[in-house]
Structures are given as structure tokens and as C-alpha cells.
Amino acid sequence: MTEKTDNQRALGRVLRSSTASFTAGCRTLEDDLPVFGALVQAERRDGAAVYGLIYDVRVDDDPFVRQLIAAGDLSEEYVQDQRQRRQVPVEVNVLVVGGRDRSGQVYQYLPPQPPATLSWVTLCQPDQVRQFGQRLDFLRTVLDAADAPADELAAASLRQVAAATGSPGDSGPARRYLEAAGRELARLLSREPARLNGILQRMRP
Amino acid sequence: MLELNRLTGQVADLAQALAGQRSDQRQRTERARQQLRLHAQVTEELRHKIDVARRADESWRGADPLGDRLDQRIQTGPQTEPATLVAVDGSQIYPDTHAIALYYLTNVGAIVLRQGSGAAPFTSTAPLLRMANDDPLEEQDHDRVDADEVNLRRDLREMETLASLARRQREELGGDMGHLVVALADGPLLPWLPQRMPDKEQRERVRRFTAPLEDLRASYAAPLGYVDRPRSANVLRLLHLAQLPLEDISKERLRQRNDYDGLSDAALFQDLRPGQRTALFAATSEINENFDGAGHRICFCYMNVAPEPDEADRIVEPDEKNAVMARVELPVWLAADPGRLEAALAAVWADCRLLHYPYLLTRAHELALVTRQERAALEQMLHIEMMRRGLRSEESPKANTKRTVGGR
Structure with a gap:
């Protein structure tokens, strides 16, 4: 990750935002590229935050990078220069699924305000993921998302919450969580059995 | 608007004319190469001719050879030791009487790369915004800062930044003089001073431009000015001079049209193999004499910076069409240290491998660049x-x- 704030792993900062989604810009670091489906938060100074799920990560190229790739072997200094020093950030698109108010209360509906430009965007810690995943209201927002690969995102986010809940096993808390999520999905997608089946297949850890 | 349909015929004519010119230039370049072989030895007579030419025409822009052959070719070896490369480039916003205010801006981009460190290079930019007329913040008063003046101020800031960064690198190396620090500037090391500049001011400019070179010498850095696709013809003028009988050397004869008009030294030496360079020369000009007086006479050579062909391609001789010619300028005190010069050239050649142009200068340019959007935001x-x-x-x-x- 590029920087750290309050012991949390910072992805980057908000580039642009709207009520339903925002885009964070971050510098590339090979091992720490943001993960599809991860729960992140855009923080406010007053302790409130907007929660969202990563649904797209873009590493844009430019003619310079293309030329370097065509040139073949690159020394490590050149690679690090391109990754860390050039103003070609990795763009991380985030679907807003809820937030946290100043009192620390987590909610799963669209926040009253989008995150401000240059707000820190950090990866949520496992306990935050668990706390957020206790309710499943966010699934409707995900399934209705027009710009995101909704089914893949729903499955990936549920796998993530399950992993934060406990180790996988036939009767463990992760398993129980996925079963509960499956039932909620069945309710939401009662008229779309094929779609439901597709998501359930992808939820397997 | 440009009515492209009205240009189709003219475009074809232009291409035809260019093809004819290219063919003519190839033939004349070949003749120049023959003359170079004939006059390759630097004789006492040639040195005398150079003196006579300089006296006859103060603005004669020839070449003064440092060695004893004009056709010498020196192969740069592969880089053996990692070096620290420092590079700078500058950009500017020229004063515009139609803009919201009469101002100018210079911006210097710099990059420092330590080969073998595996670390990201250090990069920086340094913008400077000033009024374009009598500026109380500037040391010198000028009635008006025009584009030439902005160029000079930008060039000076580039050299000062280069010297400052090289000095810092040497300090960070704990004064280890065995580690090579190459200081790479975009373009010639000799500034272009307008003819109208009074002598006193020119002396002051020379003092200010040679100060960073003095600093670079003190830091034991290797400053190189890199000129891509050079159009200069100093060696061709020397060749023309070599062919003139001594008694015929006059201002008029030196300025007369000759077989080398329109040709460039780069074309003359385009048959250099990858990594090869020419002998060293010094441009004959008043400003270089002034630099010489300060101990920093500027010399130059031409070099083919194209990468060495891969093993598989070595059976085929490199074609001169693939040559990538650069003019490399350096102060005379670096020329007097051949080991360090060759190591510096090897480092620059290695840095050219990816882009056929120094990677570091590409980045320095990118850092310095002021985009149209940035200018709009500034205004x-x-x-x-x-x-x-x-x-x-x-x-x-x-x-x-x-x-x-x-x-x-």
C-alpha cells in the first residue's frame, strides 16, 4: 500500500465521487494492488466514513509505458520510477454500499453526502468487515448496480465477509454466514433463479 | 481552417522535392567523407588555417580538433560500474501581451537515478513565476523580458539545478570520488547569447553560466550536454577550410556557398557503429572563448547511441540508416580525463538503450512540462x-x- 494512516492500510485518495460510487487514485505497488470485492472506506475528519466495494481496478497505460514495454528488459530503477514517480495512478472504482456515522453506527444505505475529493481511502480491517457484514441489506444495492459486474461483486464481497468471520469449514461461522447470505439472495432473486444459481456457485470459498 | 483538399498536389510536390534533396545530400555527404579521409591528419598547416579563419571571420563557426585526427572513431565500451545519473530539463511560459498579466514562468524538472540501487529515482520540479517587466525580485533589471531572455534564464536555472543536485549526490556518497556522477543536460552546454548583448553583460552572463560548471567540477561530476538530432556543421566547415588554400582564406571565401551547404556533421558521421563516437572538437565561437577564459571551454563529439545489435543480428552489419546520432558536449576538463569521460558516455549510452534517447532526459522533460491545462489553472x-x-x-x-x- 502506498501510505498508512492510523494503522490502516491506505489505498489512496478520492479522485472523484458521487452519491452511489467513487473513484480512488493510488500509486501502484506490485504486491498490493487493490482486490476486487474488497470493502473500503473513504474517511471524513469527523470520524464518519463512506463504505464501498471495489468493483474495478484500472491501471492505465500511456505511450511512454508502451514504448518501454516494447523495448524489453527494464532495470528495477526504471520500473520503480514508472510505478512510484510518474503521475499515472491506478484508478480504483468503488460502489458505495453504506457508511458509518460520527457515533460509529454502521448503516447499509446510501450516505447523505459523497466523500470529498482527496479523502483518504483505506481498506477495512477484518473486524470492520465483520461488523459491516452482520447485515445483508447491502446486497440489494450491489444487485441493482448498473455499472458494476453486480453478480460477481456480490459473490466476491460475501466471500470476503465470510473469510473475515472465521475459517472455512462445514459447520464454522463462515459457512453459516454464507448460508444466511444465500437465503437472503434467494429472497431478493426469487424471480431470477438462473441468476441466483450463478451467484451461489461463485460464493463457494 | 486548413483546406486539406487544396494541398494534395503540394504535399506530393514537397515529398518529391524532399526525395531529390535527400539523394543530392547523400551524394554530397559521400564526397565529404572522402575529403575527411584525405584531410584526416591534423597538421600544423590545418591548425594555422583555423587561426587564420578565426581572425578573418570572428563569427566563423568551425571546429577546433583536440586530437591529431579528424576521422578518429572510439568505441564506447559497455558500462562496467553503476553510476548515479542526474538529469534536468526546463520548460517555460513566455510573456504574452495578450494574457491576463505580463508574466513569465520557468520550470525545471530534475531526476536522480542511482543505478543498481533498485530504488525509485528522486524527482523534483521547481517552478518560478516572475513579472515580465522590471521585476523587483530579480537581481538584474531589464526593461523587458522577451522570449530569448526567458530561454536564457531557464537554461541557467537548469545548469544551477544540475550542479546543486550533483553536489548533493556527491555528499550523500560520502565524498566517494570513485563513484561516477553523470550530470546530464538537455541541449548544448554553451548558451546562445543574442548578438546585441553588450560586452559587459555578456561577461556577466558567462560568469553566471560557468559558475555551475565550476561547481560541477568541484563535485567531481561529469557534465554532458545531450543534443538529439543535431543540425550543427562545425566539422564540415572545418573540412571546407582544410580544402581552401591558405592564401584564399578570407571572410568572403569562408561564407561563400560550398559543396557542404545544407549538410550536417551528424550525416557525415552517420556511419559510426553503435556506441562509437568521433574525436573531440571545440566549437570556435566568441562565447566559447569566454568559457575558455573561465577554464570551461566546451568540447563536443558525435556519437551513435543506437543499441548494440542482439547476438542474433550481429551477422548483419549495422545499417547507417539505423544510426541514432547525438552531439554530446562536455567541458574541456572532462575531456582531459579520458577514463571518466568514457565511463560517463557508457552510462549515457546504456540509458539510451530503451528509447534511443536518454530515459532520464525523457523523464526530466516530462517533469518540467507545463501543459495547457496547467497554464490555464495557473492563470x-x-x-x-x-x-x-x-x-x-x-x-x-x-x-x-x-x-x-x-x-x-
């Missing part, structure tokens, strides 16, 4: 600050309308 900031002070700030109607119709 917006300036506009707000001027309004706060009750100043009227508007573009001229001409600039405004040009932007309106040009924005399509």
Missing part, C-alpha cells in the same frame, strides 16, 4: 489573486476570441 489562480487586490485582469479581446474559435 485562474492569478486572476483570483489580482481580483482580490482590485486589479482588472482580462485577456485581450484577440486572445479571448482566438481561444473561443480555437476551442473547437
Whole structure:
């Protein structure tokens, strides 16, 4: 990750935002590229935050990078220069699924305000993921998302919450969580059995 | 608007003319190469001719050979030791009487790369905003800063930044003089001073431009000015001089049209193999004499910076069409240290491998560049600050309308 704030792993900062989604810009670091489906938060100074799920990560190229790739072997200094020093950030698109108010209360509906430009965007810690995943209201927002690969995102986010809940096993808390999520999905997608089946297949850890 | 359909015939004619010119230039370049072989030895007579030519025509821009052969070719070896490369480039916004205020800006981009460290290079930019007329913040007063003056101030800032970064690198190396620090500038090391500049001012300029070179010498850095696709013809003028009988050397004869007009030294030496360079020369000019007086006479050579062909391609001789010619300028004190010079050239050649141009200069340029959007944002900031002070700030109607119709 590029920087750290309050012991949390910072992805980057908000580039642009709207009520339903925002885009964070971050510098590339090979091992720490943001993960599809991860729960992140855009923080406010007053302790409130907007929660969202990563649904797209873009590493844009430019003619310079293309030329370097065509040139073949690159020394490590050149690679690090391109990754860390050039103003070609990795763009991380985030679907807003809820937030946290100043009192620390987590909610799963669209926040009253989008995150401000240059707000820190950090990866949520496992306990935050668990706390957020206790309710499943966010699934409707995900399934209705027009710009995101909704089914893949729903499955990936549920796998993530399950992993934060406990180790996988036939009767463990992760398993129980996925079963509960499956039932909620069945309710939401009662008229779309094929779609439901597709998501359930992808939820397997 | 450009009516492209009305240009089709002219484009074809131009291409035809270029093809004819290229063929003519190839033949004349070949003749020049024959003459180079004939006059390759630097004789006492040639040195005498150079002196006579310089006296006959002060503005004769020939080449003064440092060695005893004009056709010498020196193969740069592969780089053996990692070096620290420092590179700078500059950009500017010229004063524009149609803009919201008469200002200019220079921006210097710099990059420092330590080969073998595996670490990201250090990068920086340093913008400087100034009024374009009598500027109380500047040391010197000038009635008006024009584009030439902005160029000179930018070039000076580039050299000062280069010297400062090289000095810092040497300090960070704990003064280890065994580690090579190459200081790479974009373009010639000799500034271009307008003819109209009075002697006193020219002396002052030379003092200011040679100060960073003095600093670089003290830091034991290797400064190189890199000129891509050089158009200069100093060696060809020397060749023309070599062919003139001594008694015929006069201002008129030196300026007369000759077989080498329109050719370049780069074409003359385009048959250099990858990594090969020419002998060293010094440009004959008044400014270089002044630099010489300060101990920093500027020399140059031409070099083919194309990468060495891969093993698989070595059976085929490198074609001169694939040569990538650069003119490399350096102070005479670096020329007097052949080991360090060759190591510096090897480091620059290695840095050219990816792009056929120094990677570091590409990055320094990118760092220095002021985009149109950035300029617009800067003028917006300036506009707000001027309004706060009750100043009227508007573009001229001409600039405004040009932007309106040009924005399509």
C-alpha cells in the first residue's frame, strides 16, 4: 500500500465521487494492488466514513509505458520510477454500499453526502468487515448496480465477509454466514433463479 | 481552417522535392567523407588555417580538433560500474501581451537515478513565476523580458539545478570520488547569447553560466550536454577550410556557398557503429572563448547511441540508416580525463538503450512540462489573486476570441 494512516492500510485518495460510487487514485505497488470485492472506506475528519466495494481496478497505460514495454528488459530503477514517480495512478472504482456515522453506527444505505475529493481511502480491517457484514441489506444495492459486474461483486464481497468471520469449514461461522447470505439472495432473486444459481456457485470459498 | 483538399498536389510536390534533396545530400555527404579521409591528419598547416579563419571571420563557426585526427572513431565500451545519473530539463511560459498579466514562468524538472540501487529515482520540479517587466525580485533589471531572455534564464536555472543536485549526490556518497556522477543536460552546454548583448553583460552572463560548471567540477561530476538530432556543421566547415588554400582564406571565401551547404556533421558521421563516437572538437565561437577564459571551454563529439545489435543480428552489419546520432558536449576538463569521460558516455549510452534517447532526459522533460491545462489553472489562480487586490485582469479581446474559435 502506498501510505498508512492510523494503522490502516491506505489505498489512496478520492479522485472523484458521487452519491452511489467513487473513484480512488493510488500509486501502484506490485504486491498490493487493490482486490476486487474488497470493502473500503473513504474517511471524513469527523470520524464518519463512506463504505464501498471495489468493483474495478484500472491501471492505465500511456505511450511512454508502451514504448518501454516494447523495448524489453527494464532495470528495477526504471520500473520503480514508472510505478512510484510518474503521475499515472491506478484508478480504483468503488460502489458505495453504506457508511458509518460520527457515533460509529454502521448503516447499509446510501450516505447523505459523497466523500470529498482527496479523502483518504483505506481498506477495512477484518473486524470492520465483520461488523459491516452482520447485515445483508447491502446486497440489494450491489444487485441493482448498473455499472458494476453486480453478480460477481456480490459473490466476491460475501466471500470476503465470510473469510473475515472465521475459517472455512462445514459447520464454522463462515459457512453459516454464507448460508444466511444465500437465503437472503434467494429472497431478493426469487424471480431470477438462473441468476441466483450463478451467484451461489461463485460464493463457494 | 486548413483546406486539406487544396494541398494534395503540394504535399506530393514537397515529398518529391524532399526525395531529390535527400539523394543530392547523400551524394554530397559521400564526397565529404572522402575529403575527411584525405584531410584526416591534423597538421600544423590545418591548425594555422583555423587561426587564420578565426581572425578573418570572428563569427566563423568551425571546429577546433583536440586530437591529431579528424576521422578518429572510439568505441564506447559497455558500462562496467553503476553510476548515479542526474538529469534536468526546463520548460517555460513566455510573456504574452495578450494574457491576463505580463508574466513569465520557468520550470525545471530534475531526476536522480542511482543505478543498481533498485530504488525509485528522486524527482523534483521547481517552478518560478516572475513579472515580465522590471521585476523587483530579480537581481538584474531589464526593461523587458522577451522570449530569448526567458530561454536564457531557464537554461541557467537548469545548469544551477544540475550542479546543486550533483553536489548533493556527491555528499550523500560520502565524498566517494570513485563513484561516477553523470550530470546530464538537455541541449548544448554553451548558451546562445543574442548578438546585441553588450560586452559587459555578456561577461556577466558567462560568469553566471560557468559558475555551475565550476561547481560541477568541484563535485567531481561529469557534465554532458545531450543534443538529439543535431543540425550543427562545425566539422564540415572545418573540412571546407582544410580544402581552401591558405592564401584564399578570407571572410568572403569562408561564407561563400560550398559543396557542404545544407549538410550536417551528424550525416557525415552517420556511419559510426553503435556506441562509437568521433574525436573531440571545440566549437570556435566568441562565447566559447569566454568559457575558455573561465577554464570551461566546451568540447563536443558525435556519437551513435543506437543499441548494440542482439547476438542474433550481429551477422548483419549495422545499417547507417539505423544510426541514432547525438552531439554530446562536455567541458574541456572532462575531456582531459579520458577514463571518466568514457565511463560517463557508457552510462549515457546504456540509458539510451530503451528509447534511443536518454530515459532520464525523457523523464526530466516530462517533469518540467507545463501543459495547457496547467497554464490555464495557473492563470485562474492569478486572476483570483489580482481580483482580490482590485486589479482588472482580462485577456485581450484577440486572445479571448482566438481561444473561443480555437476551442473547437
